[in-house]
Each structure stands twice: as structure tokens, then as C-alpha cells.
Amino acid sequence: xxxxxxxxxxxxxxxxxxxxxxxxxxxxxxxxxxxxxxxxxxxxxxxxxxxxxxxxxxxxxxxxxxxxxxxxxxxxxxxxxxxxxxxxxxxxxxxxxxxxxxxxxxxxxxxxxxxxxxxxxxxxxxxxxxxxxxxxxxxxxxxxxxxxxxxxxxxxxxxxxxxxxxxxxxxxxxxxxxxxxxxxxxxxxxxxxxxxxxxxxxxxxxxxxxxxxxxxxxxxxxxxxxxxxxxxxxxxxxxxxxxxxxxxxxxxxxxxxxxxxxxxxxxxxxxxxxxxxxxxxxxxxxxxxxxxxxxxxxxxxxxxxxxxxxxxxxxxxxxxxxxxxxxxxxxxxxxxxxxxxxxxxxxxxxxxxxxxxxxxxxxxxxxxxxxxxxxxxxxxxxxxxxxxxxxxxxxxxxxxxxxxxxxxxxxxxxxxxxxxxxxxxxxxxxxxxxxxxxxxxxxxxxxxxxxxxxxxxxxxxxxxxxxxxxxxxxxxxxxxxxxxxxxxxxxxxxxxxxxxxxxxxxxxxxxxxxxxxxxxxxxxxxxxxxxxxxxxxxxxxxxxxxxxxxxxxxxxxxxxxxxxxxxxxxxxxxxxxxxxxxxxxxxxxxxxxxxxxxxxxxxxxxxxxxxxxxxxxxxxxxxxxxxxxxxxxxxxxxxxxxxxxxxxxxxxxxxxxxxxxxxxxxxxxxxxxxxxxxxxxxxxxxxxxxxxxxxxxxxxxxxxxxxxxxxxxxxxxxxxxxxxxxxxxxxxxxxxxxxxxxxxxxxxxxxxxxxxxxx
Amino acid sequence: xxxxxxxxxxxxxxxxxxxxxxxxxxxxxxxxxxxxxxxxxxxxxxxxxxxxxxxxxxxxxxxxxxxxxxxxxxxxxxxxxxxxxxxxxxxxxxxxxxxxxxxxxxxxxxxxxxxxxxxxxxxxxxxxxxxxxxxxxxxxxxxxxxxxxxxxxxxxxxxxxxxxxxxxxxxxxxxxxxxxxxxxxxxxxxxxxxxxxxxxxxxxxxxxxxxxxxxxxxxxxxxxxxxxxxxxx
Numbered sequence: 001x002x003x004x005x006x007x008x009x010x011x012x013x014x015x016x017x018x019x020x021x022x023x024x025x026x027x028x029x030x031x032x033x034x035x036x037x038x039x040x041x042x043x044x045x046x047x048x049x050x051x052x053x054x055x056x057x058x059x060x061x062x063x064x065x066x067x068x069x070x071x072x073x074x075x076x077x078x079x080x081x082x083x084x085x086x087x088x089x090x091x092x093x094x095x096x097x098x099x100x101x102x103x104x105x106x107x108x109x110x111x112x113x114x115x116x117x118x119x120x121x122x123x124x125x126x127x128x129x130x131x132x133x134x135x136x137x138x139x140x141x142x143x144x145x146x147x148x149x150x151x152x153x154x155x156x157x158x159x160x161x162x163x164x165x166x167x168x169x170x171x172x173x174x175x176x177x178x179x180x181x182x183x184x185x186x187x188x189x190x191x192x193x194x195x196x197x198x199x200x201x202x203x204x205x206x207x208x209x210x211x212x213x214x215x216x217x218x219x220x221x222x223x224x225x226x227x228x229x230x231x232x233x234x235x236x237x238x239x240x241x242x243x244x245x246x247x248x249x250x251x252x253x254x255x256x257x258x259x260x261x262x263x264x265x266x267x268x269x270x271x272x273x274x275x276x277x278x279x280x281x282x283x284x285x286x287x288x289x290x291x292x293x294x295x296x297x298x299x300x301x302x303x304x305x306x307x308x309x310x311x312x313x314x315x316x317x318x319x320x321x322x323x324x325x326x327x328x329x330x331x332x333x334x335x336x337x338x339x340x341x342x343x344x345x346x347x348x349x350x351x352x353x354x355x356x357x358x359x360x361x362x363x364x365x366x367x368x369x370x371x372x373x374x375x376x377x378x379x380x381x382x383x384x385x386x387x388x389x390x391x392x393x394x395x396x397x398x399x400x401x402x403x404x405x406x407x408x409x410x411x412x413x414x415x416x417x418x419x420x421x422x423x424x425x426x427x428x429x430x431x432x433x434x435x436x437x438x439x440x441x442x443x444x445x446x447x448x449x450x451x452x453x454x455x456x457x458x459x460x461x462x463x464x465x466x467x468x469x470x471x472x473x474x475x476x477x478x479x480x481x482x483x484x485x486x487x488x489x490x491x492x493x494x495x496x497x498x499x500x501x502x503x504x505x506x507x508x509x510x511x512x513x514x515x516x517x518x519x520x521x522x523x524x525x526x527x528x529x530x531x532x533x534x535x536x537x538x539x540x541x542x543x544x545x546x547x548x549x550x551x552x553x554x555x556x557x558x559x560x561x562x563x564x565x566x567x568x569x570x571x572x573x574x575x576x577x578x579x580x581x582x583x584x585x586x587x588x589x590x591x592x593x594x595x596x597x598x599x600x601x602x603x604x605x606x607x608x609x610x611x612x613x614x615x616x617x618x619x620x621x622x623x624x625x626x627x628x629x630x631x632x633x634x635x636x637x638x639x640x641x642x643x644x645x646x647x648x649x650x651x652x653x654x655x656x657x658x659x660x661x662x663x664x665x666x667x668x669x670x671x672x673x674x675x676x677x678x679x680x681x682x683x684x685x686x687x688x689x690x691x692x693x694x695x696x697x698x699x700x701x702x703x704x705x706x707x708x709x710x711x712x713x714x715x716x717x718x719x720x721x722x723x724x725x726x727x728x729x730x731x732x733x734x735x736x737x738x739x740x741x742x743x744x745x746x747x748x749x750x751x752x753x754x755x756x757x758x759x
Numbered sequence: 760x761x762x763x764x765x766x767x768x769x770x771x772x773x774x775x776x777x778x779x780x781x782x783x784x785x786x787x788x789x790x791x792x793x794x795x796x797x798x799x800x801x802x803x804x805x806x807x808x809x810x811x812x813x814x815x816x817x818x819x820x821x822x823x824x825x826x827x828x829x830x831x832x833x834x835x836x837x838x839x840x841x842x843x844x845x846x847x848x849x850x851x852x853x854x855x856x857x858x859x860x861x862x863x864x865x866x867x868x869x870x871x872x873x874x875x876x877x878x879x880x881x882x883x884x885x886x887x888x889x890x891x892x893x894x895x896x897x898x899x900x901x902x903x904x905x906x907x908x909x910x911x912x913x914x915x916x917x918x919x920x921x922x923x924x925x926x927x928x929x930x931x932x933x934x935x936x937x938x939x940x941x942x943x944x945x946x947x948x949x950x951x952x953x954x955x956x957x958x959x960x961x962x963x964x965x966x967x968x969x970x971x972x973x974x975x976x977x978x979x980x981x982x983x984x985x986x987x988x989x990x991x992x
Contacts (some may be wrong), residue, residue, distance in 0.1 A: 669843025
């Protein structure tokens with residue numbers, strides 16, 4: 001019988017029942033979804049890296065390594081395996097403008113690939129190529145097709161033997177200036193060492209890839225000692241594929257912590273308010289059950305099971321929603337699929353979810369339990385008396401003349417707000433949550449777009465970047481620079497303590513490459529010192545005017561640099577001018593020329609390795625902004641649902657609580673519309689306060705997100721006026737919509753019924 | 760001229776397959792300025808009759824004329840205007856707005872009633888001038904009912920409708936409230952209709968309408984109504 005009552009109670013309070021389930025589902029859905037996203041990235045990439053033998057370390061020397069050097073590394077203690085390796089960008093002859101990261105790995109257990117279709121990898125094949133399946137699909141390349149790759153005027157005539165995925169090319173980008181993969185124009189390809197040797201006529205491997213569990217510091221020391229050289233050592237954390245995939249997971253963790261916590265907190269608070277009201281409404285029934293002889297324990301179990309059902313259903317739907325959210329982000333054709341190229345896209349839930357979810361259900365049940373417990377205090381006669389809200393006392397503001405000048409409606413609403421503080425507070429929190437999430441999301445978009453716009457449109461003024469070949473002489477460089485009215489740069493990999501950074505030397509005469517400072521201005525490079533990116537500046541606690549030491553790889557030299565200015569950069573680097581480089585006598589070779597001449601108008605030249613047009617990069621990050629936009633829309637949608645559900649739920653509670661008052665107003669002669677306006681007015685005031693408080697909180701959330709993601713991006717908080725306007729309009733829209741939904745019920749107020757009984 | 764005229768009024772409530780005839784083909788006329796008591800046991804249909812008269816409910820069939828205007832076909836908004844201008848209600852449980860003070864409860868009618876009287880004056884007349892700033896919860900039952908009377912009269916309606924106005928009060932307070940109702944109705948020249956099951960109240964009325972099983976069983980004028988103080992409560 002009590003079970004029947006339980007089901008009927010659910011039916012009776014279906015608005016509250018459903019809205020609480022939606023709230024819990026939303027909270028848990030966001031929590032599970034975002035946490036599954038990063039966990040799935042972590043496990044799937046980890047497995048992929050392990051299956052393809054992703055190297056822990058890369059030792060690099062452009063002079064190349066002999067078999068003897070390789071053995072020295074292999075023989076090191078704590079080195080599990082090692083192999084020589086090369087990966088260069090080769091042009092695809094059949095597809096003008098396309099290039100592939102042509103890769104050869106001598107040891108197929110290290111930095112290798114998985115064949116997704118076609119022939120098994122054959123180390124002895126003398127014409128076979130295994131190319132990125134995504135590139136092949138984007139360019140309609142089939143197994144058996146012939147492909148000619150050109151690298152430094154050497155042609156590799158290949159037959160496509162199979163399609164592949166590779167851990168080393170998980171995020172397949174040309175260089176760090178490209179944010180997103182673009183498989184229409186760029187992919188990777190593997191050929192066998194035999195084919196490689198046959199084509200170039202000798203063995204040239206500028207890299208040894210190593211599997212080892214040593215720390216970078218120890219490994220570098222050991223390797224450099226064994227090779228008797230200070231060759232560049234890069235750990236996997238310094239590769240694009242590994243660090244960016246990790247970055248995605250970290251980003252997911254940050255998002256998985258803040259937003260779902262906000263959603264869950266609001267859900268639990270709403271649950272507490274609603275359960276209290278619901279039980280208060282059931283007080284006489286509780287009294288009746290008590291008077292009939294039901295023990296407190298049974299009544300407690302009865303109402304707690306109501307809360308438990310909400311928790312259980314909410315969690316079940318939430319997990320389903322979480323899977324949906326995670327799948328939307330994490331599937332090969334979804335958002336993350338445009339970024340990561342890996343074979344498995346299984347979804348995993350972090351272990352703590354299995355603990356937190358039951359804890360949430362328990363907490364919700366406890367809320368139900370505690371709400372009933374207060375109603376059960378005292379005798380059965382006490383319980384039988386209906387719940388009486390607190391008596392009305394005059395507020396402080398009532399002593400002012402101003403208060404009495406307010407309209408009747410305003411005074412009525414103000415007193416209602418004071419009388420039902422917790423309900424008002426909850427509405428306020430709902431609106432705050434809605435505003436904060438919306439503003440935070442839209443702000444993230446503004447910030448990211450502003451950064452991209454500033455970086456690619458204002459800082460990089462060139463049309464094409466010419467990559468110089470290793471053979472280019474100083475004379476070639478000078479001639480090309482003159483010919484194309486270009487600026488040039490060169491890079492040296494160097495160490496600060498045990499981390500690797502790029503020291504970029506620029507010769508900027510035509511302002512084709514500029515460097516943004518921490519406001520949006522462009523720094524004018526001088527010969528007075530080094531321009532350090534934010535991350536290095538902060539990581540080493542530098543100040544302007546401080547000096548710090550760097551040591552380029554492959555040398556035993558150390559240079560002392562003075563910090564001239566802080567700049568914002570996409571990669572972690574230090575920028576100096578040619579003049580400053582000359583003054584401290586750093587060795588370097590220019591490797592790029594920047595020009596306003598379009599790619600098609602640049603003639604091929606032996607000194608030119610490759611030409612990249614800026615437009616290609618800009619096109620590629622359109623995918624990135626699309627991906628981000630989807631996330632933002634998802635969050636804004638979530639915020640709207642959150643707002644609607646919280647406000648509707650509280651609106652219904654408020655409507656029930658004020659039913660008698662509204663019935664009285666109706667009897668006295670107030671029209672439905674006038675009563676609706678009174679209620680809407682109150683919501684609008686609460687919304688206004690919520691929006692006013694929510695805007696600074698949204699900015700704080702955004703700042704926090706940016707600080708959390710500072711390891712990946714050097715962005716400055718930007719919030720456009722239209723984001724504020726959209727946030728305010730949407731929040732007011734949500735509030736107005738809910739007010740209209742609730743006040744439509746006014747027409748159904750039964751005046752006769754409402755006024756029959758004593759309050 | 761008749762102030763109120765019920766012509767063949769029926770009100771049927773349907774719940775599922777059940778039909779309840781609360782009013783069954785009622786015909787009734789009431790004159791202006793009279794003190795009318797509608798008397799009957801619980802469930803007789805007297806409150807339904809009052810609700811029809813007050814525009815809180817509409818008949819299933821038949822017509823109700825107030826000042827010769829048919830109110831049985833009015834829209835919701837027109838009914839709200841009718842309640843605002845023509846009738847004032849006094850309920851058994853006062854139905855004051857708990858979040859408004861005495862003065863605000865009375866003066867809120869100013870927003871809707873075009874010929875509203877001064878709220879302060881009404882409160883003074885019901886003897887609560889010292890309680891202007893009190894909230895209903897700070898008043899006794901009798902005092903709350905007096906506020907309710909002040910609110911009903913502040914609209915300056917033609918008819919004052921009272922549903923068991925003394926039902927929730929002890930007899931002493933009830934008498935005081937009745938006296939006040941009569942005094943106010945007289946001094947403002949209002950028609951007053953009281954619904955009750957208390958036979959004693961009927962002794963004071965100009966007209967007594969007896970209702971049973973949804974029908975009017977008698978409608979009599981009393982030539983010499985008793986004075987409140989003469990009745991043995």
C-alpha cells in the first residue's frame with residue numbers, strides 16, 4: 001500500500017519529480033561526460049602509444065647516427081630498446097602543395113604504426129609505402145596506387161601497400177604553427193629502411209628513438225656520455241602528439257572539475273529546497289500515518305525512498321547522458337576525431353565515478369531523510385497540524401520612506417522574497433549558474449578567437465613561409481630574402497635547466513612577423529635582450545632585466561641572456577634579434593624566410609625545401625574553431641536547460657506556496673494578467689540581481705579556466721560586448737519563458753477551493 | 760428594482776461518472792439595501808449560491824442578472840472586473856495576504872476598484888487604526904476578520920458577500936463582528952448577503968433564504984428583525 005502511495009506521490013508532484021531528475025541527470029551527465037572524455041583520451045592514446053612503440057626519448061643530431069652509436073645507446077642500462085629513425089616532410093608529386101611526413105623506422109617495435117588495411121608491413125619492401133588512412137581517404141588514394149614523393153630533389157617512387165595509423169603522428173601537423181591536422185593536404189607515410197637505403201644510396205638517420213624508463217635528466221646524462229656529445233634529447237612530453245594529447249586530457253580534467261561541480265551543486269541544492277517543500281506539503285499526511293500507528297522508521301523509509309528514486313533515476317539518465325556527451329566529443333567522426341588519429345575510440349569512466357555516483361545517490365536520499373525527520377518531531381498531534389511558514393516580520397527597509405513609495409506589487413514581492421529566503425536564494429543560484437556558465441563559455445570563445453585573430457592576422461603579416469633546405473648557403477639566403485622582400489628566422493634548440501625550448505633568431509626588416517605583448521600591442525624587437533614567452537617567464541620566475549642561462553644542444557657552450565620583454569606565443573620559445581644573437585655570439589642557421597609573395601609566385605629553388613602559405617594554416621584552424629564552437633554551444637545549451645529546470649521547479653513551488661494569496665487577489669478582482677505581471681516582476685528582479693552578480697563571477701571563472709590552461713595557451717581574457725549582451729538576453733529570456741510557463745497556471749486557480757480552508 | 764435575479768440557475772459538478780447537483784433550477788430575486796441571510800445545512804448549496812453571486816463560479820445552466828446585467832456569460836477578465844467593482848467578500852478564514860500589513864491588505868484594492876474608499880478611514884471604522892502596520896499573523900482572529908471587512912468595503916461595492924463570517928470565531932467575537940458588519944452595511948448603504956448554518960444570525964435578517972439539496976425551499980421577508988443584542992447567542 002505504501003508503495004502505491006509512493007507512486008501516487010510521484011504523480012502528484014510530477015513537475016518537481018521530473019525537474020529534479022533532469023537536474024540530477026544534467027549534473028551527473030556533465031560530470032560523467034567530461035570525466036569520461038579525458039579518461040578515454042588517456043587510455044586510448046596510452047594503448048595506441050604502447051601498441052606502436054611510441055618512443056620515450058629522441059636523440060637528435062643532423063649529422064646522423066651510425067649503427068655503432070645506436071649500439072652504444074642500446075647498451076645503456078635501463079634502455080629497453082632503441083632504433084634509428086627519420087621523419088621529413090616530402091612533397092607529393094601527384095598532388096601539388098601536399099606533403100607527407102615521410103618516416104622510416106629501423107626498429108619496427110619503436111615509433112612504428114598499425115596497418116588498418118592492405119598488406120602487412122614488410123621491412124624488406126623496396127617500393128612499398130604505408131600511408132595515413134585519413135590522408136588516403138581525404139585524397140582518394142587507394143591501395144595499389146603509385147605515388148611519388150620528393151624530398152630534396154630525391155624521388156621516392158612508391159606503391160601504396162597499405163593504410164596506417166601511427167602513434168608518432170597521432171596529431172599530424174606540419175609544425176607547431178599549425179594548430180589542427182589538415183588531412184586534405186598533409187599526412188604521414190612509412191617506407192621500409194631497405195627502400196630508403198636503396199633510393200638515397202646510403203643510411204642517414206638523424207634520430208635515435210629510445211624506450212627507457214629513466215628520467216630525462218638521467219637519460220640525457222647517460223646518452224650524452226655514451227655518445228660523447230651534447231646532442232639534443234627530447235622526451236615524449238616535448239613531442240606534439242604526446243604533449244597535445246595530454247593537454248587535451250588536462251583540459252578535460254579542468255572542465256570535468258569546474259562545470260559539473262557547479263551543475264551538481266545546483267542540483268543538490270535544488271533537491272534540498274524541493275524536498276523540504278514537498279515534505280512540508282505532505283505534513284498532514286505524515287501526521288495521519290503517524291496517528292494511524294505507523295512507526296517513524298516506516299515513514300522515514302517511505303519518504304527517503306522517494307528521494308532515493310529521484311537519485312537513482314537521475315543517476316541512470318545522467319550516466320546515459322554522460323555517455324552521449326563523451327561520445328559526441330570522443331568518436332572518430334566527432335570533435336576529437338578531427339584532432340586525434342587513432343584506431344580505438346572506446347569510452348572509459350574514471351574509477352572515482354564509481355564511488356562518487358553512489359555517494360551522490362546516498363546524499364540525495366539523506367536529504368529526503370532529513371527533510372522528513374524534522375516533520376516527525378513531537379507527537380502525532382503536532383505532526384497532524386499543517387506546516388506553517390515563518391511569521392512575517394517587518395524588514396529594515398520598511399522603516400524608510402522610500403519603501404512606502406513602492407508599488408503594492410513591489411512590496412508584496414519584496415516581502416515574499418524575504419519570507420521565502422531559501423527559495424529566492426535557490427532561484428538566484430540557478431540564474432547565477434546560468435549566467436556564469438554562459439558567460440564563461442562565450443568568453444572562452446571570444447578569448448580563443450581574439451588570440452587566433454591577433455596571432456594569425458596581426459602578428460603574422462606574411463603570405464608565405466619559405467622553409468630553407470639544409471644545403472642553402474648564406475648567399476642563397478641573402479638572395480632569396482632580397483628577391484622576395486622577406487624577413488628571416490632561424491631556430492636553435494636549447495636547454496634551460498633540463499627542459500628543451502626553442503631559441504628563435506629573427507631578422508625583421510619588413511615587419512612581416514610581429515610579437516604580441518601581454519596587452520594587445522606588438523612588441524618592437526630590439527637588440528637589448530631576449531623576448532621570453534609567458535610560460536618560460538613564469539616557470540623560471542623571471543623578471544624584466546633578469547638574466548638566465550641557455551645551452552644549445554650539440555655544443556658545450558652556455559649563453560647568458562637578459563630578459564627584455566615578455567611576449568605571448570603559441571609555442572614555448574625565446575625570441576632574439578639577429579643583432580642580439582651576434583652580440584652574444586650564438587651559432588645558428590636561418591631556416592625560414594617570410595614574404596608577402598604568394599606561394600604560387602615563388603619559383604622552386606634548390607635552397608627551398610618547402611613553402612607553406614599562411615592561408616593553409618588559417619583554413620586548418622577553422623576545424624579547431626568549429627570544434628570549440630560545438631563545445632561552447634553544448635555548454636550554453638546546458639546552461640539554458642539548467643536555468644529553465646531550476647527556475648521552473650522553483651516557480652512551481654512558489655506558485656503552490658502563493659496559491660492562496662493569488663486566489664485571494666483573484667477574488668478581490670485582480671485580473672489573471674495583473675497577477676502574472678506581479679509574479680513575472682519578482683522573477684525579473686531576481687534575474688537582474690543574478691545577472692549583475694553572475695557577470696563578475698563569470699569573468700572570474702573564465703580567468704580561472706585560463707589560468708588552469710596557461711600551460712597550453714598564452715591567452716589574454718577577452719570578453720566582447722555581444723557576449724555580455726547574449727548572456728544577459730538569454731538569461732532574461734530563460735527567466736521570462738519560465739515566468740510565462742508558470743503564470744499560465746493562474747487561469748486554473750480554483751478560487752472557491754483555495755479559500756475554503758484555514759491557512 | 761431587483762438587484763439580484765437568478766433565473767433557473769443550476770450548477771452541476773462532474774467528477775468522473777458522478778454528477779453532483781449543487782444548485783438545482785434556482786430562482787431568486789433580492790432587493791437593494793437588504794440584509795439577506797442564506798440559511799441551510801452543510802452541503803445544501805448555499806456557498807455555491809454565494810459563489811455564483813460573487814462571480815467566483817458560473818452556472819451550468821440558467822442566468823444570473825445583477826442590476827439587470829447578465830453575469831453568467833462573462834469572460835474571466837469581465838468577471839474579475841465585476842468582482843473588483845460590484846462585490847466585496849468576507850470569508851470564514853479571512854484570507855488576508857500574510858506578507859502585507861493591515862493597511863496594505865486594505866489599500867491593495869485601490870489598484871483595481873475605481874471608486875475605492877480611503878483604506879485608513881475603513882481601518883479606523885473597524886477600530887484597528889493602531890494596527891495599521893501589523894501583519895495579519897500579529898492579530899487575533901476577530902481582528903483579522905475586521906481587516907477583511909474593511910478590505911471588502913474599501914472597494915465600495917454594491918453587495919457585501921459573507922461566507923460564514925463568524926464560523927472561525929468564538930461567539931463573543933462573532934457577535935462583535937456581526938455588529939460591525941451591520942453597522943458598516945447600514946452606514947454605507949450596502950446590500951449584505953451572509954451565508955451561514957447558524958439559525959441565530961437569520962433572526963437579524965431582513966430576508967431569509969432557506970436552501971436544501973440545491974433548491975430554495977423558502978424566501979421570506981422578516982418584518983421585525985431582531986437586534987444583535989437581543990439574541991441569545
